[in-house]
Structures are given as C-alpha cells and as structure tokens.
Amino acid sequence: MKINILTLFPEFFNSFKEHSIIKRAVEREQVEINIVNIRDFAEGKHKQCDDIPFGGGAGMVMKPEPLLKALEGNKGKVIYTSPQGVKLNQVLACELSTEKEITIIAGHYEGIDERVIDSKVDLEISLGDFVLTGGELPAMVISDAIIRLIPGVIKKESYENDSFYNGLLDYPHYTRPAEYEGLKVPEVLMSGHHKNIDEWRLKQSLERTLKRRPELLKGREFSKLEKKLLKEIKEEQEI
Numbered sequence: 001m002k003i004n005i006l007t008l009f010p011e012f013f014n015s016f017k018e019h020s021i022i023k024r025a026v027e028r029e030q031v032e033i034n035i036v037n038i039r040d041f042a043e044g045k046h047k048q049c050d051d052i053p054f055g056g057g058a059g060m061v062m063k064p065e066p067l068l069k070a071l072e073g074n075k076g077k078v079i080y081t082s083p084q085g086v087k088l089n090q091v092l093a094c095e096l097s098t099e100k101e102i103t104i105i106a107g108h109y110e111g112i113d114e115r116v117i118d119s120k121v122d123l124e125i126s127l128g129d130f131v132l133t134g135g136e137l138p139a140m141v142i143s144d145a146i147i148r149l150i151p152g153v154i155k156k157e158s159y160e161n162d163s164f165y166n167g168l169l170d171y172p173h174y175t176r177p178a179e180y181e182g183l184k185v186p187e188v189l190m191s192g193h194h195k196n197i198d199e200w201r202l203k204q205s206l207e208r209t210l211k212r213r214p215e216l217l218k219g220r221e222f223s224k225l226e227k228k229l230l231k232e233i234k235e236e237q238e239i
C-alpha cells in the first residue's frame with residue numbers, strides 16, 4: 001500500500017516513520033509512506049498556501065491551487081481529516097487497509113477551500129468530536145490504524161484479540177511478577193488450562209463491554225458460549 005500525506009509541516013511526520021511497527025512495515029515494503037509538502041506546489045515568490053476567507057471572519061483558509069496541483073494524477077482514495085468527517089472506527093480502518101493507495105490531506109488554519117473537498121475528496125474522516133490545531137495528528141492516527149491491519153504487518157493472532165476486532169473491549173493483561181505489593185494475578189491465567197483461560201478472557205471482554213460501552217453490544221450476534229457467559233455475568237451482578 002502507498003500512503004501519501006499532504007501537509008504544510010512535513011517534518012512533523014519524521015518520528016512517525018522511524019518507530020516500531022510502522023518503521024518495520026516500511027522496511028519490509030509492506031507500505032510506502034510519502035510525505036508531501038503542500039508548499040512545494042504553491043506559486044510565486046512567497047509560495048502562499050493560505051489566504052483570508054471570502055465572507056470575512058477570523059482565521060485563514062488553505063488555498064485550492066496548491067492542493068489541487070499536489071492532488072494531480074491518480075492518488076487513490078483521497079481522505080480529508082476534519083471535525084466534519086465520519087467517525088473513524090475499526091471497521092472503517094479495516095476497509096481502508098485493503099486500498100492500494102490512499103492520500104490524506106492534513107488540513108490547517110480554519111480548513112481547506114470547499115472546492116477541493118467537492119472535487120477531489122472521497123472521504124472526510126474525524127477522530128471524534130474535539131478540535132485539534134491541525135489535521136496532522138489525525139492523519140498519523142488514521143495511517144497507524146490502517147497500516148497495522150495490512151496483512152503481514154502484525155501477526156494475525158495479536159490483532160484477533162484486539163479491542164474491537166471481535167466487536168468487544170479487550171480483556172485485562174498481566175505479566176511477571178505473579179505478585180506485586182500484595183497484588184496477585186488471576187489464578188486461571190497461571191493454570192495453563194487454555195480452554196479455561198480463553199473462556200475467562202472472553203467473559204472479561206463481555207463484562208467490560210457491558211459495563212463501559214453497552215452500546216457496542218447492540219445488534220451484535222452472540223455465539224452460544226457468549227450467551228452462556230453473558231447469562232453468568234448477569235446472574236453474578238444480581239447477587
């Protein structure tokens with residue numbers, strides 16, 4: 001997969017490509033990350049990329065010409081990160097991880113000229129209902145969520161139990177020491193009894209999801225085992 005990120009602050013992405021799973025995916029050529037400086041496509045001596053808004057009001061708007069020039073040629077699926085977008089979630093990240101090429105426009109100032117969105121943007125994505133100084137962090141988060149799902153980037157087993165992968169929140173994790181300042185690790189995890197361990201983990205995921213994010217369970221199909229565990233959870237809560 002090729003991911004192009006259009007930004008006014010290319011250096012912002014240096015460390016993103018230099019760490020852990022993303023770095024390894026780039027080295028393995030599972031993904032090519034191409035950071036594009038929008039200013040390279042601006043005309044004139046000052047290479048102006050923003051200008052005052054028609055209609056007045058505070059702030060500046062990113063000019064259409066540099067962006068449209070940077071978007072010339074097939075750039076795959078064009079994404080714009082903004083508070084007006086559809087919420088990012090694991091299903092959307094999964095869908096996007098099958099694209100051959102993705103171009104993400106990281107907006108700045110009050111946003112970009114609407115004509116760029118109308119003519120070139122395929123999908124506007126928001127991280128959630130909050131305001132950030134620029135679209136760079138959302139571009140990084142969206143890229144990270146997608147890259148880790150590209151087949152081969154991480155072992156299948158490790159994301160199969162990811163939060164949201166099975167539509168549930170993750171179960172609790174423990175590691176050595178077995179006891180720390182009087183705090184113990186649940187016995188079942190030391191039993192070596194993998195069927196019991198898997199069942200305990202699934203029950204923990206169901207319990208946490210029911211307690212913290214009950215809306216995630218709405219409309220979800222439950223296996224026979226999940227139904228049994230949910231019944232146990234509800235009975236335990238009644239006592």
Ligand SMILES: NC(=O)c1ccc(NCc2ccccc2N2CCOCC2)nc1
Nearest residue numbers: 082083107111126127128131132134135
């Ligand atoms: N929720 C999100 O995904 C998210 C994304 C971007 C973002 N900011 C960059 C931005 C991009 C586009 C339009 C406006 C803006 N903003 C500029 C600063 O002023 C507010 C609006 N903020 C939050």
